[in-house]
Amino acid sequence: MxxxxxxxxxxxxxxxxxxxxxxxxxxxxxxxxxxxxxxxxxxxxxxxxxxxxxxxxxxxxxxxxxxxxxxxxxxxxxxxxxxxxxxxxxxxxxxxxxxxxxxxxxxxxxxxxxxxxxxxxxxxxxxxxxxxQDELEKQVAQRTAELVAANQALQQQIAEQQTTHTALQRFRAMLDHSPDAIFLIDRATMRFIDFNQTTCESLGYSREELLALGPQDIKPFYNQPMLEQSFDEIDRSPGRSGRIDTFHKSRQGKIFPVEIRLRALESEGRLIMVAIARDVTLKRKTELSLRESEEQFRQFAESMQQVLWIRDIKTQALLYISPAFEKIWERPCAAVYERPRLLLADLHPDDREFMTRAMQQLWAEPCRMELEYRLLHADGRVRWLRMQTFPINDEQGQAYRIGAITEDITVSKEHGEALRLSEEKFRRLFQSSPIGISLVSPELGLMEINPAFCAMLGYGMEELRDKTIADITLPADLQSGTELVQQLFSGEISSYTLEKRYVRKDGESFWGKLHAAVIRDQLGQPMYVLGMVEDIDQVKQAESLLLAHEAEQRNALVREVHHRIKNHLQGVIGLLRQHIPNEPLCRSTIEEAITQISSVAIVHGLQGRDADSAISLPDILTAIAAGFRGLVLSGFDAALNNTLTFVPRITHKEAVPIALALNELIMNAAKHGSGAAQITLDGEVDRVVVRITNPVQEPNPDIRSGTGLELVRMLLPRQSTTLSLACDEKGFMAEIVLMPPVISDAKKQQ
Missing domain, CATH: 3.40.50.2300 (Response regulator)
Structure with a gap:
């Protein structure tokens, strides 16, 4: 052991x-x-x-x-x-x-x-x-089974004795409950002498009524001589039996088809005809339905492109084959009926062995089976076939026939091979491409990534499989890129090209040029987005350097232009000042023109500092106010009270109109006022208020309708400025409210 x-x-x-x-x-x-x-x-x-x-x-x-x-x-x-x-x-x-x-x-x-x-x-x-213990239990069970068997045998003997005792009663009951009508007819009198209960029920007569009738009374198409002749022929036949297909007529007048089996017997010296009649109404309907079904099957089988064949399991005889056989096998159907083995005669040599084994298994154990194999025609052509077998069962559920549907799949095989080659080419391109390629799911997850894309991002392939496009995109570029991908999946667009910034594993970003397109299935449903990424970081850096250089050159030129414009305007102002002593009557008009030209020169001077920057609003107001000093506007002065904690700036585009409008309002404050004006700046980042006030000797309610003030309204942008004016006992007051986009992003200028 x-x-x-x-x-x-x-x-x-x-x-x-x-x-x-x-x-x-x-x-x-x-x-x-x-x-x-x-x-x-x-x-x-x-x-x-x-x-x-x-x-x-x-x-x-x-x-x-x-x-x-x-x-x-x-x-x-x-x-x-x-x-x-x-x-x-x-x-x-x-x-x-x-x-x-x-x-x-x-x-x-x-x-x-x-x-x-x-x-x-x-x-x-x-x-x-x-x-x-198991052995003892088996012995007890075996002995118990023997005793049960003995008891069953004894009970069977008792039951057989009881069966014999009641045989006649049961036989009569069986006749009465038989589904067929059973008659006993006296040939001599042509009257019924006995019948079962089914006979009464099928004909609608009582027992007493039927005993007074004969077979000629219930057969609508036979008279008595015709029936007598038929009975005599059956009596003279070798087996003294026969069959008649005829009709019965019920008491209610209903005529229905019956199938009658007749036998002649001798009883007590009389010739008795025993007739068993079966109502075949349902059978006739079934036969009609069967013929219609067979016709429908024939039409269906003859119109289908696949080959349908049915064979008997015991004899292996071919019972049916559809006409499509001749098109696929290029042989007549009659030949295969004579030699069913022709179904496998043209097999490709490489498929013959496995098809032989499969058919042997099918005959041994009929079952559903799907096989793909090739036919080799005499001219060398190869045809791919797919055969699906199925057992056909009888009423007991036992397979007694085998059916099969065979279809030509040559085209689909060729397409499949072409698809496989195409997929192989795509896979090689995907793996060896020098540009990054990725497949993105509808949930924006990275399904597949090629090595080039992994190298760009600095991740391993398995690391990227758990990430989404949000994980590899710079947050500033995420929204636009995500919206475009969603538009691809929704069908709004089919493709797009986008330059965006990606984030590497080490946190560094780089520029990539993305070409994206949606890939759909055969039903047109989106499966994934194919993205191809080129690393254009160096190109972007070169572009940035070039743009910065161009911007620097342009700004220098623009600053020089603004500077020259300012100098020319100041020269004009100098010429105008020379005319003031010589033209005392026009002095106020000339000085008003000087202030307007000065405000424009101020703006150009400020723009000359930085051509691309917005201009400081306090600088504009300070320069304009300073320009009024020394003019004939006796005693006028303007002081700036800036309460803001930030520097509001006027956009480059609106700087000159705003400066002219402010100049006009300060000029009106000088005209209508009687002392020193006050210029106040307050408000918030997105709402800056310029308020100009000056005491007056006499109110002027018509101040809002002046020509100069109409010019101010025209100069101010309607969408981002408001203007209010008043000249009453409280004094002159002009208020301009400036809002974005006239005011640039002041938060950045704090």
Whole structure:
């Protein structure tokens, strides 16, 4: 006898090896050494141990007690627990799994030997006891079956005796309940002498009424001489039997077809005709439906492009084959009816062996089967076919015929091969392309990424599979790119090209040129977006440098132009000032023109500092106010009170109109006022208020209709400015409210 196999489960490797040496020294075979309960659950059956030595305290998710509980259903072997602990709760849990023994570490060799022997002996005795118990139960069951069989035989004998006693009664009852009408006719009198209950029910007569009638009274198309002649012919026939297809007429006048089987008998010197009539109304309808069904089947089979054939399982004879056979096989149908094996005669040599095996299996066990094979025509052409077989069952559910539908799939095979080659080309292009390629799901996840794209982003391929386009796109470019992808999936666009910034794994960004298109299935539903990315970071850097250089050159030129315009305007102002002493009557008009030209010169001077920057509103107001000093507008002065904590700026486009409007309002404050004007700046970042006030000696309610003020309204942009004017006892007041976009992003100018 081979030594018992001991499986050791111990998480301490040194201790496990020591236990293994002890076990082998005691003459046992070590089936294996495992460190975790999960390993025992996975490998226990394969290791086939006779006994398990298992430490209670194991590493992993489950300890030795839980492992023993779970292994009980799959391994019927004794378990001996090993532990260095004696915790009461642990011991209770351990004994709940019914171990054979519980040994404490360190192990003693004689205790280990005694425990192993007792455990193995106890388990063998347990197995033997169970085996003996099974044998006893089988013997008891066998004896019980014999007694039951004997009792059944006795009961059968009693039933046969009772059956014989009631045979005549049952036979009469059977006749009355037969679905067929049964008559006994006296040939001499041509009257009914007996019949069953079905006869009365089918004809609608009572028993008394039928006894007064004869067969000629219920047959609408036979008279008595015709019936007598038929009965005599049957009586003279060799078997004294025959069959008539005729009609019966009920008492209510209903005529229905019947099939009658007749037999002539002699009884007490009389000739008796026994007639069994079956109503075949349903049969006739079924036959008609069957003929119609067969015609429909014939039309369907002859019009279908596939080949339909039906063969008998016992004889393997071909019962039917559709005309499509001649088109595919290029043989006449008549030939295959004579030789059904022609169905497989033109097989491609490479397919003959497996098709022969498949057909042998089909005849042995009729079943549904799908086979693809090739025909080889005499001229060398190859035709791919797909055959689907199916069993045809009889009324008992047994297969008695085999049918098959065979279709020509040559075109689809060729298309499939072309598709495979196309996919292979795409896969090679995808893998070897120097530009980045990705497939994006409708959820905007990265489905597939080629090596070039991985290299651009600095990720491994597996790292990118769990990411979305949001993870690799610079946040500033995410919204526009996401909207375009969603438009692809919704069908609003079919493709797009976009320059955007991507984010590498190390956090650095780079420019890429993305060409994206949606890929749809055969039903037109979007499957994924194909994106191809070119790294254009160096191109973008070069473009940025070029644009910066061009902008610098343009700004220098524009600044020079503004500077020259300002100088020319100041020259005009100087010329006008020279005319003031010579033209005292025009002095006010000339000075008004000087202030207007000065405001324009101021703007050009400010723009000359930086051609692309917006112009400081406080600088404009300060310069305009300063321009009024020294003019004939006696005693007029304007002070600027700036309460703002930020610098509001006027856009480059609106700087000159705003400056002219402010100049006109300050000019009106000088004309209508009588002292020093006050210019106040307040408001918020997106709503700046310029307020010009000056005391007056006399109110002027018509101030809103002046020509100069109409000019102010025309100069101010309607969408982003408002103007209010008043000249009453409180004084002159003009207020302009400036809002974006006339006011540039002031937050950046703080």
């Amino acid at each position: 081979s030594p018992a196999r001991i499986l050791i489960v111990e998480n301490d490797p040194l201790l496990a090896q020591a236990i293994a040496l002890h076990v082998e020294a005691l003459g046992y075979q070590v089936a294996g050494v495992l460190a975790r309960g999960e390993e025992l659950l996975q490998q226990g059956m394969a290791l086939n141990p006779d006994l398990i030595l298992m430490d209670i305290m194991l590493d992993g998710a489950i300890d030795g007690v839980e492992t023993a509980r779970q292994i009980q259903d799959s391994l019927d072997v004794p378990v001996v627990f090993l532990t260095a602990y004696s915790d009461e709760i642990l011991v209770k849990r351990a004994f709940a799994t019914a171990p054979f023994a519980y040994l404490q570490k360190p192990l003693k060799e004689h205790e280990l030997l005694l425990t192993l022997e007792l455990a193995l002996s106890h388990h063998r005795n347990k197995v033997q006891l169970l085996h003996t």
